[in-house]
Amino acid sequence: xxxxxxxxxxxxxxxxxxxxxxxxxxxxxxxxxxxxxxxxxxxxxxxxxxxxxxxxxxxxxxxxxxxxxxxxxxxxxxxxxxxxxxxxxxxxxxxxxxxxxxxxxxxxxxxxxxxxxxxxxxxxxxxxxxxxxxxxxxxxxxxxxxxxxxxxxxxxxx
Amino acid sequence: xxxxxxxxxxxxxxxxxxxxxxxxxxxxxxxxxxxxxxxxxxxxxxxxxxxxxxxxxxxxxxxxxxxxxxxxxxxxxxxxxxxxxxxxxxxxxxxxxxxxxxxxxxxxxxxxxxxxxxxxxxxxxxxxxxxxxxxxxxxxxxxxxxxxxxxxxxxxxxxxxxxxxxxxxxxxxxxxxxxxxxxxxxxxxxxxxxxxxxxxxxxxxxxxxxxxxxxxxxxxxxxxxxxxxxxxxxxxxxxxxxxxxxxxxxxxxxxxxxxxxxxxxxxxxxxxxxxxxxxxxxxxxxxxxxxxx
Numbered sequence: 001x002x003x004x005x006x007x008x009x010x011x012x013x014x015x016x017x018x019x020x021x022x023x024x025x026x027x028x029x030x031x032x033x034x035x036x037x038x039x040x041x042x043x044x045x046x047x048x049x050x051x052x053x054x055x056x057x058x059x060x061x062x063x064x065x066x067x068x069x070x071x072x073x074x075x076x077x078x079x080x081x082x083x084x085x086x087x088x089x090x091x092x093x094x095x096x097x098x099x100x101x102x103x104x105x106x107x108x109x110x111x112x113x114x115x116x117x118x119x120x121x122x123x124x125x126x127x128x129x130x131x132x133x134x135x136x137x138x139x140x141x142x143x144x145x146x147x148x149x150x151x152x153x154x155x156x157x158x
Numbered sequence: 159x160x161x162x163x164x165x166x167x168x169x170x171x172x173x174x175x176x177x178x179x180x181x182x183x184x185x186x187x188x189x190x191x192x193x194x195x196x197x198x199x200x201x202x203x204x205x206x207x208x209x210x211x212x213x214x215x216x217x218x219x220x221x222x223x224x225x226x227x228x229x230x231x232x233x234x235x236x237x238x239x240x241x242x243x244x245x246x247x248x249x250x251x252x253x254x255x256x257x258x259x260x261x262x263x264x265x266x267x268x269x270x271x272x273x274x275x276x277x278x279x280x281x282x283x284x285x286x287x288x289x290x291x292x293x294x295x296x297x298x299x300x301x302x303x304x305x306x307x308x309x310x311x312x313x314x315x316x317x318x319x320x321x322x323x324x325x326x327x328x329x330x331x332x333x334x335x336x337x338x339x340x341x342x343x344x345x346x347x348x349x350x351x352x353x354x355x356x357x358x359x360x361x362x363x364x365x366x367x368x369x370x371x372x373x374x375x376x377x378x379x380x381x382x383x384x385x386x387x388x389x390x391x392x393x394x395x396x397x398x399x400x401x402x403x404x405x406x407x408x409x410x411x412x413x414x415x416x417x418x419x420x421x422x423x424x425x426x427x428x429x430x431x432x433x434x435x436x437x438x439x440x441x442x443x444x445x446x447x448x449x450x451x
Contacts (some may be wrong), residue, residue, distance in 0.1 A: 105451050106362040109433045
């Protein structure tokens with residue numbers, strides 16, 4: 001039923017508080033509610049942190065309990081957690097959400113046009129195998145989630 | 159005694175206050191006196207000690223009038239040179255004017271006062287208003303412009319018949335209103351004034367650096383014209399006022415002049431033309447306070 005456990009070396013994502021949005025590794029458990037936590041590669045000083053603000057990720061590092069920061073850092077870099085995290089869907093969704101919130105009015109217009117284009121292509125897929133609109137779209141400055149959608153639509157068309 | 163020593167001295171010497179002679183001077187000779195005068199001009203003036211001996215602190219021996227005599231102020235009356243401002247003030251405006259008068263044997267002209275005496279004095283005086291400061295008429299108000307609005311910014315109009323339309327900002331006019339254009343071919347908004355408060359400034363900017371906006375586009379140009387001469391004919395007053403607004407040729411030519419420059423720059427940015435053609439609207443789940451414009 002539970003797949004991710006609080007253990008020494010579990011990498012957690014901080015969901016709220018002053019360090020919201022950063023990754024940390026659980027170094028030790030203090031009591032029922034708090035853990036000693038350290039994020040050398042994500043700018044979080046070694047400190048106690050309540051479990052409530054942590055969300056467990058799939059990554060686990062190997063280091064003994066209460067290991068010093070140097071060891072945590074070594075383990076972190078060995079596992080290349082930062083890159084692995086960026087490749088997860090979780091991190092990508094966060095990034096997409098941030099980009100969407102930053103969209104200006106002009107960007108929103110461009111996204112609207114791109115979506116319309118995609119849906120038109122998708123509806124036409126059975127009827128006309130024309131592909132002049134694809135080149136038009138690729139010229140537009142695309143947002144991360146938009147490019148994924150476009151590629152999807154093209155796949156569907158083929 | 160010092161003054162008597164040198165009878166050959168010039169008159170201006172008297173104007174200078176009495177000086178302590180530092181050394182003894184030889185009996186009056188032209189050269190040393192001239193040199194002395196020259197020296198005095200270069201020397202810092204030494205003022206005479208007080209001619210009013212002190213009896214007690216704050217109390218002098220002689221009265222004001224006695225001091226006047228002792229200091230010989232009757233001889234020393236200085237006036238500052240008249241400044242240009244004072245000269246201008248002295249120049250009085252004309253008080254009367256000569257006007258021609260018609261009719262025979264009338265003398266041809268009359269001398270008429272320019273500023274006449276009042277023909278009526280009210281029985282009760284109007285009470286004097288208290289002084290206030292900083293109350294300026296509208297024409298002298300300080301005009302502000304939001305930092306987000308710069309020439310070339312795309313604005314979203316929120317009120318008026320063009321509400322929702324996206325429009326290019328050109329400049330701020332004298333009354334503080336914003337001069338704005340569609341351009342006309344893109345969204346049917348002509349050169350028009352918009353109010354800063356009823357406009358959303360987006361972060362999209364068109365580069366308008368070289369565009370020349372004609373100087374005659376001022377508030378007076380855009381002000382609505384109202385006819386003001388009802389000739390006391392009750393039945394037809396409403397007809398004479400402008401019902402239909404007609405676009406003058408000048409407006410058309412100005413529009414063309416400005417738009418042609420701007421359209422060229424709009425074409426350079428991809429999709430900008432379509433953006434300006436579209437209108438802004440809210441839909442479900444879209445909250446203006448959460449949008450980044």
